[in-house]
Amino acid sequence: MNSSHRLHALDAARGFALLLGIVLHATMSFFTIIPAQDVSQSTTLAVTFYVIHLFRMSLFFLIAGFFAHLAFHRRGLRAFIKDRAQRIVVPMTAGWLLLAPPTIAAVIWGMSKSFPDGLPQGIDAATSAPQGFPLVHLWFLYYLCLFYALTLAWRVGVVALFDRSGKLCAHVDTLVTFALTHRLAPVLLAAPTFLILQSDAAWPVWFGIHTPDTGFLPQLPALVAFGTAFVFGWLLNRQAALLGVLERQWSFHLAMAIGLTAVCLVIVGPTPSATTPTIVPGGEVMRFLYAGSYALATWHWVFGLIGAALRFCAKESAVRRYVADGSYWMYLAHMPIVFGLQAAMMQVPLHWTLKFPLIVLITLVILLSSYHYLVRPSFIGELLNGRKYPRHRQTTTGTVLADATNPARNDSGPIVVAQLSDVSKRYGTSTALDHVSLAVQPGELLAVLGPNGAGKTTAIGLWLGTHEPDQGIVRLMGASPRDVHSRLGVGVMLQEVHLAPELSAREHIELTASYYRDPLSIDDAIALAGIAPIAHQRYGRLSGGQKRQVQFAAAICGRPQLLFLDEPTVGLDIAARETMWRTIRRLRDQGCAIVLTTHYLEEAETLSDRVVVMAKGRVIAQGSVTEMRALVARKRVSCASVIAVDDIKSWTGVVDAIRENDRVHVTTVDAETLVRRLLATDQGLSHLEVKQASLADAFTELTREAA
Amino acid sequence: MNSNIATTSAYIDLIRTRTPLPLGRLLRAYRMEAKFEMLSALRTASFALPFIIVPIAIYLLFGVVINGDVDQTSGLGAGVHNYLFSGFSAMAVMMPGIFIGVILATERDSGLLNLKRSLPQPPGATIIAKVLMSMGVSAIALTLVVVAALIAGKITLSSTQVATIWLVLVIGAIPFTAIGLLIGSLVSASAAPAYGNLIFLPMLWLSGLFIPLPAFLKHWVVIWPAFHLNQLALGLAGVEQFTFIPPALAGAVLVGVTVICGGIAIRRLARVG
Numbered sequence: 001m002n003s004s005h006r007l008h009a010l011d012a013a014r015g016f017a018l019l020l021g022i023v024l025h026a027t028m029s030f031f032t033i034i035p036a037q038d039v040s041q042s043t044t045l046a047v048t049f050y051v052i053h054l055f056r057m058s059l060f061f062l063i064a065g066f067f068a069h070l071a072f073h074r075r076g077l078r079a080f081i082k083d084r085a086q087r088i089v090v091p092m093t094a095g096w097l098l099l100a101p102p103t104i105a106a107v108i109w110g111m112s113k114s115f116p117d118g119l120p121q122g123i124d125a126a127t128s129a130p131q132g133f134p135l136v137h138l139w140f141l142y143y144l145c146l147f148y149a150l151t152l153a154w155r156v157g158v159v160a161l162f163d164r165s166g167k168l169c170a171h172v173d174t175l176v177t178f179a180l181t182h183r184l185a186p187v188l189l190a191a192p193t194f195l196i197l198q199s200d201a202a203w204p205v206w207f208g209i210h211t212p213d214t215g216f217l218p219q220l221p222a223l224v225a226f227g228t229a230f231v232f233g234w235l236l237n238r239q240a241a242l243l244g245v246l247e248r249q250w251s252f253h254l255a256m257a258i259g260l261t262a263v264c265l266v267i268v269g270p271t272p273s274a275t276t277p278t279i280v281p282g283g284e285v286m287r288f289l290y291a292g293s294y295a296l297a298t299w300h301w302v303f304g305l306i307g308a309a310l311r312f313c314a315k316e317s318a319v320r321r322y323v324a325d326g327s328y329w330m331y332l333a334h335m336p337i338v339f340g341l342q343a344a345m346m347q348v349p350l351h352w353t354l355k356f357p358l359i360v361l362i363t364l365v366i367l368l369s370s371y372h373y374l375v376r377p378s379f380i381g382e383l384l385n386g387r388k389y390p391r392h393r394q395t396t397t398g399t400v401l402a403d404a405t406n407p408a409r410n411d412s413g414p415i416v417v418a419q420l421s422d423v424s425k426r427y428g429t430s431t432a433l434d435h436v437s438l439a440v441q442p443g444e445l446l447a448v449l450g451p452n453g454a455g456k457t458t459a460i461g462l463w464l465g466t467h468e469p470d471q472g473i474v475r476l477m478g479a480s481p482r483d484v485h486s487r488l489g490v491g492v493m494l495q496e497v498h499l500a501p502e503l504s505a506r507e508h509i510e511l512t513a514s515y516y517r518d519p520l521s522i523d524d525a526i527a528l529a530g531i532a533p534i535a536h537q538r539y540g541r542l543s544g545g546q547k548r549q550v551q552f553a554a555a556i557c558g559r560p561q562l563l564f565l566d567e568p569t570v571g572l573d574i575a576a577r578e579t580m581w582r583t584i585r586r587l588r589d590q591g592c593a594i595v596l597t598t599h600y601l602e603e604a605e606t607l608s609d610r611v612v613v614m615a616k617g618r619v620i621a622q623g624s625v626t627e628m629r630a631l632v633a634r635k636r637v638s639c640a641s642v643i644a645v646d647d648i649k650s651w652t653g654v655v656d657a658i659r660e661n662d663r664v665h666v667t668t669v670d671a672e673t674l675v676r677r678l679l680a681t682d683q684g685l686s687h688l689e690v691k692q693a694s695l696a697d698a699f700t701e702l703t704r705e706a707a
Numbered sequence: 708m709n710s711n712i713a714t715t716s717a718y719i720d721l722i723r724t725r726t727p728l729p730l731g732r733l734l735r736a737y738r739m740e741a742k743f744e745m746l747s748a749l750r751t752a753s754f755a756l757p758f759i760i761v762p763i764a765i766y767l768l769f770g771v772v773i774n775g776d777v778d779q780t781s782g783l784g785a786g787v788h789n790y791l792f793s794g795f796s797a798m799a800v801m802m803p804g805i806f807i808g809v810i811l812a813t814e815r816d817s818g819l820l821n822l823k824r825s826l827p828q829p830p831g832a833t834i835i836a837k838v839l840m841s842m843g844v845s846a847i848a849l850t851l852v853v854v855a856a857l858i859a860g861k862i863t864l865s866s867t868q869v870a871t872i873w874l875v876l877v878i879g880a881i882p883f884t885a886i887g888l889l890i891g892s893l894v895s896a897s898a899a900p901a902y903g904n905l906i907f908l909p910m911l912w913l914s915g916l917f918i919p920l921p922a923f924l925k926h927w928v929v930i931w932p933a934f935h936l937n938q939l940a941l942g943l944a945g946v947e948q949f950t951f952i953p954p955a956l957a958g959a960v961l962v963g964v965t966v967i968c969g970g971i972a973i974r975r976l977a978r979v980g
Contacts, residue, residue, distance in 0.1 A: 351926035464825035477725055487827040489724030494825065498817035502750035503743055514739040515827045517728050558827075561724050 005314040006243050007070075008321070010063050013309035015324035017060040018331035021137070022338060022367075024052045026359045029110065029342035030352050031271055036110025036343040040352040046271045051261055053208055054294070055301030057140065058229040062302055064144055065233025068151065077156070083386075084148055091384060092141035095332050102336035103136045110343030137335050139213040146218060147230040169238070176235050180245050183252065186303060189232060190295035193225040197291040205280050205287075206272035208294055225295075229302065243310055250307025253300045260297035264290060328384050329375045330367040337363045416475070417442055417489075417562045417593045418463050423472030425458055425617075432458040434617040435472070440562065445584070445594045447608035449601065454614040456597040457495060460564050463595070464492060477562070488517060491560030493551045495567050501540025505531055505550040508539060509557050516558030528586075529553035530579040544571040552580055556587065563587060563594045569603060581607060635671040638663055638689045641682045651677060663687070728829070736829050737836070744836035745843050754803075754810065758844055762799035763851040769917065770795050771859045786948045788861040793872055793946070794916030796852050797937045800845040800876045804883025805907045807841050811891025812899035820976070834973060838884050845880040849873055868944040875940040882932050882961045885969035892972040892979075935960040 029038040031046035072080045135142055163169060179185040197203050200221060204210050209226070212219040236242055246253075267290045268280060280287040313320060341359045348355065375381045382388040418440040425433040433455045440446050448456045461467040462474050465481030476486040499508050506522060513519035520528070526535050531549045534542060539550060548571055555563060565584070569577045584607060588594055598604055604611055605625055612622040621628065634655060640662050648657040653670035668674045671690050678685055728736070749755045770791040778785045814820045814833075823833060853873055856862050864872070890902045913924060914933040928934040935957040942954030 350929070354926055354929065461825075466821055466824045479725070484827055484830060485725045485727055487825070488726075488728070490825075490827065492822065492825045494818060494822050496818055497822045499819060500743070500747045500814075502747045507743055507746070511739050511743050512826065514732075514736045515829070517726070517732060564825075 003240060005316070006240065006310060008316050009309040009314040010066060010243075010306070011324045012313040012320045013306055014060060014063040014067075015320075015327035016305075016309070017056050017063070018327040019323070020052050020056050021331050022334045022363060023360060024049055024056065025137070025335065025338045026342070026356060026363065029346055030356060033111065033114060035107040035339040036346040037114035038342065038346045038352065038355070039349065040355060042352040042356070043270050045352060045356060047265065050206070050265065050270070054261060054264075055257070055298050055305065057209070057226055058298050059302045059305055060140065061144075061147070061226040061229035062233035062236070062306070065147070065151075065230035065235075066237045067233075068148060068230075069234040069237035072152075072155075077152070081152075084145070086383060087386065088141050088144055088148075091328075091332060092138050092145070095141075096136070096138050099138070099333065099336060100134060100136050103339055104134060106336055106339035106343050110339065110346060113343060113346060133215045135213045135215070137213065138332070139211065142216070143212065143218075143222065143226060144230075146223070147227060150227070151231065151234060172235060173239055176232075177239060177242060180242050183249065185232075186253070186256070186296055186299035189228055189299050190292070192228055193221075193295040193298070194291050196221050196224045197295065198288065202278055203291075204272075204277045205290065206268050206277065208298075225298075243306075246303055246307040247310035248307070250304055250311050253304030253307060255304075257297055257300035257304050260293045260300060263293045264297060267293070325381075325385050326368065326371040326376070329371050329380070330364075332384075333370065334363055334367055337366055415442055416440060417477055418595065419473075419475045420459060420462060420469075421473040421475075423459075423462060423469045423474060425455075425462060425467060425469050431617050433462070433469075436614075436617070436619055437472075438612060438619065440593050440595055442561070442593050443588060443591045444610060445588045445596060445608045447604035447611045448595065448597045448614060449604055449611060450597075450614035453616075455617040456614055457566060458617075459614075460494070460566055460595065460597065464490070464564065488515075488558075489561035491555040491558055491563040493548075493555040493563075493565050493568055495570075497551065499539050499547070499551070499554075502538060504536050504538055505542070505546075505553070506535045508550060509553050512554040513557040519558045520556070522557070525553045525557035528556060528583050530576065530583075545573060545576055548572060549576060549580070552583075556583065560587075560592055563592055565594065565596045567597055567599065569598070569600065634667050634669055636691045637666045637668060637671055637674055637678070638687070638691075639678060639685050640664075640687045641678065641685045643678070643682050643685075648678075733829055737832055740828070740832040740836040741839045744840040748810070748840050748844060754806070755844060758799075758802045758806070759848045759851065761802070762795060762848045763855050765798070766792070766795040766852050767855055767859070771855070771861060775861070783948075785863050786946070789864050789946055790941075790949045791917050792852070792856045792862045792864075793937055793941055793944075793949075796849055796872060796876055797879070797914075797916055797933055797940065798911060799848040799852055800880040800936070801883050801907060801910065801933055803841040803844040803848070804880045804885075805887045805890070806900070806903045807837050807884055807887035808890030808894075808903050809896065809899040811837065811888055812894055813896040815891070816896040831973070834888060834969075834976070837888065838881060841884040841887070842877055842880045846877045849876055864944065864946070868946065871944040872940045875943050876936065879936040879939065879961065882936070882964040882968070885965045885967075885972065886932070888972035888976075889968040892975040929960075932961060932964045 027042075027045040027049040028034055029036045030040065030042040031049065068080075071083065075083065159169065176185075179188050193209070197209075203221070209221050210219065212222040267282065267286055273279070280290045338359065341362060345355055345359065350358070371381075375384070376389050378388060416439040418438075420433075420436050420438045423433055423436050424431070436455070436459065438446075438459065448459065450456055458467060462469055463476055463481060464487070465474075465476065465483075474481055477489055479486045481487065503511075506526065509522050509525050513522060513525065519525075526532050529549050529552050531546070531553055534546050534550075539547065542550065548568065552565075552568060555565065563584075568584075569580060572580065581603070584594060584596075588607075596604070596607065608625060610622065611625055611628050613620050613628070641664050643664065645657040645659045645664060648654055648664065648666055651674065653668050653673055655667040655669065657664060657666045659665075666674060675688065675690065678688075727733075770788075774791065777783075777787050777791070781787050783790075811820075820833065850873070853869060857869070862869070886906060887903070890899055890906070894902050910931045910933045912918060913920070913927065914931040914937065915925070915928045916933060916937055920928065929952075935952075938950065938952050939954050939957040939961065942950045942952075942957065
């Protein structure tokens with residue numbers, strides 16, 4: 001696994017930690033009184049909260065430390081500080097100004113709805129209401145800044161001054177490696193938190209590390225617990241190879257985490273005590289055991305989840321990337337929405353199994369859509385994630401409407417009914433069209449030739465507006481093909497279309513004709529396509545060729561000014577093909593422009609005014625049929641001869657020579673010289689034949705050159 | 708000079724082709740689309756037949772023959788027959804709507820939708836035609852159930868109440884069609900029946916339409932649109948014994964389902980086809 005994969009996994013884990021925060025806060029009204037006391041209380045949601053709360057912030061701070069070290073070393077001190085100021089300090093300040101008032105209002109609303117006569121006896125209002133300065137959920141950004149400051153101070157002061165040789169750092173690295181590979185890291189890392197919790201008389205045992213959201217004065221438990229995580233993340237990035245160790249240990253850590261969490265819950269109970277929040281049931285021994293299990297469980301969760309993320313989320317995924325990008329905004333903005341919904345819905349008589357998912361769902365819909373439409377494409381997204389993603393690709397696509405009142409006029413040039421100007425289209429990594437420019441004029445029959453995958457059908461899809469170009473301008477009847485009015489003068493016959501099998505041929509034509517202003521009568525369309533004998537049969541019972549004829553009838557029934565025919569004669573018998581050709585010529589003579597793609601070169605040769613040869617998404621040649629032939633002014637000489645083809649190949653003017661039994665086929669640019677030399681070399685030569693290269697030869701030649 | 712005149716006349720031709728259809732022809736195009744959608748559906752035996760026959764057959768079997776004495780055994784009185792009638796009727800409008808997804812997915816897979824997007828088909832004609840078709844098939848199926856219920860003589864509803872239920876349910880086909888269109892716009896033709904059943908079967912059994920539910924599932928009926936449609940029909944018809952939530956709420960949920968599912972489907976069809 002390379003390092004960028006690991007970063008994807010950690011990014012996903014950080015996003016996961018942030019999004020879990022939304023779930024966490026959404027559970028609160030179902031077992032606590034903040035922000036409201038729901039009519040449907042739930043022990044399950046209390047346990048959910050307990051488990052998430054156990055590890056979530058430690059997980060976040062570890063990854064934050066990891067990325068902080070990475071950024072610090074990539075960018076240097078000044079750029080790092082500038083970047084953090086922009087992406088942490090500014091969102092914290094602006095976010096607080098915008099988010100704290102509605103969040104606090106939601107809490108006040110919810111609690112006053114829950115307790116219209118004041119808080120019930122036994123609940124200490126001082127511990128449940130915000131006091132000092134309410135940092136709300138943005139406290140994590142404040143602590144992040146503290147950790148940045150402390151770590152940088154240590155890094156710039158102590159390490160730079162006293163550890164120039166790097167010995168201290170090397171010792172620390174050895175210790176980290178030893179602790180991780182021997183699975184001792186959770187015990188070592190849990191120790192400081194354990195000591196702090198054990199010695200804190202005001203420790204709210206069920207809630208673990210008390211959320212330090214009530215003021216700027218740093219609180220010791222949070223500082224120690226989350227600071228350990230941050231510093232360890234920082235150290236981990238010094239030896240990123242250690243992530244591989246975590247990846248292998250994921251199941252061990254998760255199993256330990258689940259076991260220890262179960263121990264904690266057995267000791268402290270599934271719901272918090274409202275009356276004795278700082279007492280562990282069972283006395284001092286239990287308190288000791290509980291604090292140890294709690295601190296240890298935290299670290300096993302953190303390592304287990306990071307390991308699992310590395311194991312399962314390392315492959316780059318567009319969805320995960322999107323969600324990870326969006327998680328920062330979603331976490332910042334979720335609080336007033338979640339609390340507001342909890343307060344609003346607290347008295348709705350729905351069971352919590354419905355109400356809780358509903359709150360989470362509504363919140364996510366609001367947050368995701370606000371992210372998608374307001375944040376990601378705007379300066380806010382740039383501020384939070386370092387870049388913005390324009391919602392519409394910045395291209396001049398066909399949707400750039402030239403004025404619709406002056407449609408087909410191309411400044412002073414000739415009138416064009418369909419135009420591709422420097423159009424490119426990609427599907428994933430493959431390029432279907434590569435800077436193609438093509439124009440169709442009224443009354444011309446343009447044949448588009450090319451092998452499969454040359455881009456013919458894509459070009460037609462773009463002209464008809466079913467595909468959008470990645471680049472370039474597409475115009476149909478002078479405007480965007482997406483505008484239905486552009487297509488009112490257009491008839492279409494596509495490849496591989498199955499019309500409804502239960503309708504008759506006649507009904508299909510009737511339906512298609514209804515889309516046009518002044519269509520042919522149904523009978524005329526039927527006669528023109530030569531399908532009178534099958535007009536009343538169900539479409540599904542027709543043969544392949546008959547189906548193509550019905551599609552042709554539908555294509556011409558609207559008296560189109562422009563007709564797209566994609567491989568129209570595939571599967572037709574000779575008589576049917578003649579009928580179709582006759583009708584196509586007649587339409588052209590009446591002024592209808594026709595774009596025809598075909599594999600049959602004689603079709604192009606017979607019908608077309610102009611030929612375009614495409615290969616690999618590019619136009620490699622265009623001109624009249626004669627010009628195309630002249631482009632490859634080569635001749636084919638065949639004869640029965642004993643001369644070795646390798647000898648012939650070395651003669652001047654010879655392009656290629658092959659042997660087929662006793663016959664030799666030679667392609668040359670100078671037939672006369674070749675024939676003279678052949679006759680002089682081989683007295684027994686017979687069956688001499690000289691041919692002008694056909695369009696097919698020209699075509700094969702051209703596409704081979706392109707490939 | 709001559710070529711100038713030719714150019715100008717071609718130019719005028721082009722401007723003419725861009726002029727929008729007159730209203731009459733536009734409406735006719737929508738009508739033809741709906742007409743042929745309906746014809747095609749009725750001629751497709753595997754689609755129309757089950758949706759028309761199954762509701763009346765099931766109603767007769769479970770609503771009349773097997774549970775004929777439910778008014779005495781259930782403790783709910785004679786009104787329970789009205790509830791069964793309305794439940795089976797709701798089922799009749801669910802099926803064509805949800806399974807229209809199969810037709811739509813087939814049309815997508817077969818390139819038909821792509822062809823229609825290439826043609827000057829009026830905007831939304833495919834969707835409007837499908838909604839009307841599913842309402843039409845629902846109306847036929849529903850009418851059969853109503854006739855069966857009146858002949859069996861179990862229900863105690865007035866004719867106005869029956870008519871109200873009929874009307875509400877036929878219009879109520881729209882949200883289910885929206886669900887079907889969403890399925891059809893997202894999955895392939897071969898997967899569409901499976902997805903349709905994945906939604907239809909749980910909704911049929913868990914909406915409390917005609918089967919008593921265990922207590923732990925009762926909370927959950929509110930997530931199924933079929934429950935809301937049934938409540939809307941019963942509420943508007945004034946069947947108070949079985950009106951559990953306000954009709955306005957039920958209606959709002961159905962409108963929400965229509966807007967969300969239909970909106971996503973329309974957006975996807977317009978963009979991806």
